[in-house]
Amino acid sequence: xxxxxxxxxxxxxxxxxxxxxxxxxxxxxxxxxxxxxxxxxxxxxxxxxxxxxxxxxxxxxxxxxxxxxxxxxxxxxxxxxxxxxxxxxxxxxxxxxxxxxxxxxxxxxxxxxxxxxxxxxxxxxxxxxxxxxxxxxxxxxxxxxxxxxxxxxxxxxxxxxxxxxxxxxxxxxxxxxxxxxxxxxxxxxxxxxxxxxxxxxxxxxxxxxxxxxxxxxxxxxxxxxxxxxxxxxxxxxxxxxxxxxxxxxxxxxxxxxxxxxxxxxxxxxxxxxxxxxxxxxxxxxxxxxxxxxxxxxxxxxxxxxxxxxxxxxxxxxxxxxxxxxxxxxxxxxxxxxxxxxxx
Amino acid sequence: xxxxxxxxxxxxxxxxxxxxxxxxxxxxxxxxxxxxxxxxxxxxxxxxxxxxxxxxxxxxxxxxxxxxxxxxxxxxxxxxxxxxxxxxxxxxxxxxxxxxxxxxxxxxxxxxxxxxxxxxxxxxxxxxxxxxxxxxxxxxxxxxxxxxxxxxxxxxxxxxxxxxxxxxxxxxxxxxxxxxxxxxxxxxxxxxxxxxxxxxxxxxxxxxxxxxxxxxxxxxxxxxxxxxxxxxxxxxxxxxxxxxxxxxxxxxxxxxxxxxxxxxxxxxxxxxxxxxxxxxxxxxxxxxxxxxxxxxxxxxxxxxxxxxxxxxxxxxxxxxxxxxxxxxxxxxxxxxxx
Numbered sequence: 110x111x112x113x114x115x116x117x118x119x120x121x122x123x124x125x126x127x128x129x130x131x132x133x134x135x136x137x138x139x140x141x142x143x144x145x146x147x148x149x150x151x152x153x154x155x156x157x158x159x160x161x162x163x164x165x166x167x168x169x170x171x172x173x174x175x176x177x178x179x180x181x182x183x184x185x186x187x188x189x190x191x192x193x194x195x196x197x198x199x200x201x202x203x204x205x206x207x208x209x210x211x212x213x214x215x216x217x218x219x220x221x222x223x224x225x226x227x228x229x230x231x232x233x234x235x236x237x238x239x240x241x242x243x244x245x246x247x248x249x250x251x252x253x254x255x256x257x258x259x260x261x262x263x264x265x266x267x268x269x270x271x272x273x274x275x276x277x278x279x280x281x282x283x284x285x286x287x288x289x290x291x292x293x294x295x296x297x298x299x300x301x302x303x304x305x306x307x308x309x310x311x312x313x314x315x316x317x318x319x320x321x322x323x324x325x326x327x328x329x330x331x332x333x334x335x336x337x338x339x340x341x342x343x344x345x346x347x348x349x350x351x352x353x354x355x356x357x358x359x360x361x362x363x364x365x366x367x368x369x370x371x372x373x374x375x376x377x378x379x380x381x382x383x384x385x386x387x388x389x390x391x392x393x394x395x396x397x398x399x400x401x402x403x404x405x406x407x408x409x410x411x412x413x414x415x416x417x418x419x420x421x422x423x424x425x426x427x428x429x430x431x432x433x434x435x436x437x438x439x440x441x442x443x444x445x446x447x448x449x450x451x452x
Numbered sequence: 453x454x455x456x457x458x459x460x461x462x463x464x465x466x467x468x469x470x471x472x473x474x475x476x477x478x479x480x481x482x483x484x485x486x487x488x489x490x491x492x493x494x495x496x497x498x499x500x501x502x503x504x505x506x507x508x509x510x511x512x513x514x515x516x517x518x519x520x521x522x523x524x525x526x527x528x529x530x531x532x533x534x535x536x537x538x539x540x541x542x543x544x545x546x547x548x549x550x551x552x553x554x555x556x557x558x559x560x561x562x563x564x565x566x567x568x569x570x571x572x573x574x575x576x577x578x579x580x581x582x583x584x585x586x587x588x589x590x591x592x593x594x595x596x597x598x599x600x601x602x603x604x605x606x607x608x609x610x611x612x613x614x615x616x617x618x619x620x621x622x623x624x625x626x627x628x629x630x631x632x633x634x635x636x637x638x639x640x641x642x643x644x645x646x647x648x649x650x651x652x653x654x655x656x657x658x659x660x661x662x663x664x665x666x667x668x669x670x671x672x673x674x675x676x677x678x679x680x681x682x683x684x685x686x687x688x689x690x691x692x693x694x695x696x697x698x699x700x701x702x703x704x705x706x707x708x709x710x711x712x713x714x715x716x717x718x719x720x721x722x723x724x725x726x727x728x729x730x731x732x733x734x735x736x737x738x739x740x741x742x743x744x745x746x747x748x749x750x751x752x753x754x755x756x757x758x759x760x761x762x763x764x765x766x767x768x769x770x771x772x773x774x775x776x777x778x779x780x781x782x783x784x785x786x787x788x789x790x
Contacts, residue, residue, distance in 0.1 A: 254738070271739065298511035298675065299511070299716060301511075303736075306721070307735060326721065328721030328723045331723045331725045332721040365650060366650065370653070370723065371653075373705070374727060377702075380660070381657055383657065385654075387618055
């Protein structure tokens with residue numbers, strides 16, 4: 110194999126033209142991912158994390174969305190491959206786990222027949238009975254009790270956690286090497302979430318898939334990912350190994366996310382330190398650094414650069430990138446003196 | 453059943469004794485026949501003092517929201533008593549109940565569903581005044597605008613409609629409406645779970661500020677154990693309609709005794725990769741049993757890693773292990789989870 114990483118996303122842009130103006134939902138995202146690794150994409154609603162996953166699956170083709178950039182998966186650029194090839198890849202080499210299993214599963218068909226379909230779409234020579242046997246296997250594998258009986262049941266007969274397992278089983282039907290999980294546990298209770306995350310970790314060890322984990326929950330990322338990409342208003346503002354981003358975060362927005370979270374594992378702080386204001390509308394993204402209206406450190410930068418110049422995503426450590434005008438040394442100092450004591 | 457709990461010298465603001473709520477079920481055959489009821493809340497007792505916040509946690513279906521609604525008499529309890537400031541309010545009705553509602557209010561989870569889209573936010577926040585026939589000093593409009601300012605909304609937006617506001621702002625509208633009559637008790641049912649992290653912290657701070665100003669008490673219902681640790685003075689852990697454990701906040705998080713509390717705390721992912729790897733992980737097997745058919749004995753026994761025969765035979769009664777720390781388990785065990 111060549112030197113290329115398994116997944117190489119370069120300058121991905123997904124823009125939507127609307128009557129109110131151009132919505133830059135994803136605006137120049139670059140990251141790489143190797144087999145067996147997990148990247149966590151974190152951000153608040155409207156930061157572009159879900160559009161990123163849809164973009165990788167090519168779901169914006171033949172829509173009014175304008176997508177550009179390169180998505181190299183195992184030597185193929187998903188942006189330029191034919192529709193037919195993309196169809197072959199989806200649900201096969203690339204699989205997706207959605208947030209809401211109830212709307213992602215068809216209510217009229219049994220769980221089993223939906224998994225059988227997922228298998229037979231890509232492997233026409235597999236007989237129905239063989240595919241069904243595989244479906245029973247898969248359901249057992251994701252921890253559904255009595256899979257031989259459950260396979261003939263409908264989604265409404267499954268609990269939330271069981272539906273999510275069934276969806277994971279369907280996603281795994283064709284041994285995908287890239288798994289995109291968009292808020293896979295957000296709708297679930299914590300004990301069920303722990304079961305599902307544990308299952309995903311085990312399956313990753315077993316199959317060596319690469320996982321893109323999209324979530325707003327920093328705890329989930331801390332537990333699952335090797336690498337984190339923090340998004341704000343369609344752009345990456347910080348990107349680095351999990352350890353670096355949690356213990357030496359570089360961007361004021363990441364600081365804000367960390368200080369605004371109440372912590373389970375520490376005695377209570379007198380007061381939470383929320384990021385002031387609201388996330389911006391993607392139609393009217395603030396000029397310069399999109400985060401500047403909510404940032405408490407714009408005074409650290411000469412002139413009005415935060416308000417006029419978009420900062421570059423620049424190296425802040427060996428593998429650590431941050432999009433901020435404040436220089437590195439000063440940022441480290443600010444974090445140590447002003448942010449860390451409030452965590 | 454008599455329990456000799458140590459009565460606090462003060463009368464609690466709210467005391468629930470054996471609160472029970474069953475939802476009747478019917479089988480639709482040729483004739484409608486009664487079926488086993490859903491035991492949403494099954495004998496819940498706790499006290500809440502003035503100015504205090506009690507956190508009610510548990511997974512979906514554990515009955516925490518039903519407790520909140522029943523204590524406000526939005527649902528009729530099947531059994532048990534609700535006392536408010538020492539007065540039994542379980543059976544009151546009509547105008548008596550309406551006057552009582554000035555003292556007890558609610559903030560709902562869904563900032564979209566809980567506001568009438570056809571009313572301006574001015575009239576939404578003024579609704580409590582209108583229903584209670586109260587004209588505050590300076591008029592309703594002025595009172596509403598003061599409330600809007602108090603919760604961090606622009607008073608000039610008096611005539612706007614709910615759809616013009618973001619989720620966090622709508623939740624502020626819900627808070628303004630709940631505290632308009634200066635109630636003594638506000639039940640907050642998952643008030644921040646629909647909000648983004650940064651906005652969540654803003655609303656939590658607002659709730660705390662209002663509590664400090666007005667000295668009110670909260671019953672804070674949430675599934676997010678981190679938020680509950682931050683806001684509560686005491687925490688009640690529920691499972692399948694019953695209280696499993698109750699303790700002071702830090703006591704519960706640092707010295708949890710019930711195997712269910714252990715599992716719950718160990719399941720929450722924490723934003724600290726190294727610490728997260730070190731701590732024990734307890735995975736529960738299977739799903740929540742149906743509240744229509746709860747297990748015999750201890751309701752948690754079917755998923756409990758420590759269950760023995762006794763757990764199936766005998767219902768564990770809440771036991772006060774240390775002052776203020778009650779646990780309903782035959783085999784409580786102190787464990788460090790976090």
